[in-house]
Amino acid sequence: MKILLLLIIATLLSASFAAAKTGGGDITFEVRSIGNVMFSHDNHIAGAGLKCTDCHDALFITKEKRKTATMSQMQKGQSCGACHNGTRAFDVKGSCANCHKK
Numbered sequence: 001m002k003i004l005l006l007l008i009i010a011t012l013l014s015a016s017f018a019a020a021k022t023g024g025g026d027i028t029f030e031v032r033s034i035g036n037v038m039f040s041h042d043n044h045i046a047g048a049g050l051k052c053t054d055c056h057d058a059l060f061i062t063k064e065k066r067k068t069a070t071m072s073q074m075q076k077g078q079s080c081g082a083c084h085n086g087t088r089a090f091d092v093k094g095s096c097a098n099c100h101k102k
Helices: 002-018 041-047 071-075
Strands: 026-029 036-042
Touching: 026 041, 036 041
Parallel strands: none
Antiparallel strands: 026 036
């Protein structure tokens, strides 16, 4: 009986860890000229249904190791522009206020 109870507890604990929020949180990228960009992992994972591996390690590694991308580079499909191209998600061109907040 004790073994069954321990198995049930172990199963519930492992299920709760599996359902736990995926890491990342919100990340703010400083952009002085037009306003900072706040990236929300929750919006992209839960909201858009992406998996971590959709961006990591292909487009982004970590905030510390990231390469800065210009808006021109994003419009050519680099960085955020890989998805924000007007087809898969809103286009980076002309949608400044969607990302940049003053």
